[in-house]
Amino acid sequence: xxxxxxxxxxxxxxxxxxxxxxxxxxxxxxxxxxxxxxxxxxxxxxxxxxxxxxxxxxxxxxxx
Numbered sequence: 001x002x003x004x005x006x007x008x009x010x011x012x013x014x015x016x017x018x019x020x021x022x023x024x025x026x027x028x029x030x031x032x033x034x035x036x037x038x039x040x041x042x043x044x045x046x047x048x049x050x051x052x053x054x055x056x057x058x059x060x061x062x063x064x
Contacts, residue, residue, distance in 0.1 A: 005050070009043050 016039035023032035 005046060009046060012039060012043060 016035060019035055020032045023029070023035065
C-alpha cells in the first residue's frame with residue numbers, strides 16, 4: 001500500500017470539511033450533505049481497487 005493514498009484521502013477529507021462548513025454558514029445544508037456524500041463516494045472509489053486486490057491475494061493463497 002502506498003502512503004500517497006492515505007494523504008490523498010486525508011486531503012479530500014479536509015477539503016470536503018472546509019466546503020461543508022462554508023455551505024452550512026451560507027444556510028445551504030442540503031448541498032453540504034450532498035457534498036459530504038460525494039466525498040464518501042470518491043474516497044470509496046479510491047479504496048475499492050485495493051480491497052479487490054486484497055481479496056484476489058487471499059483467493060490465491062487459499063487456491064480458490
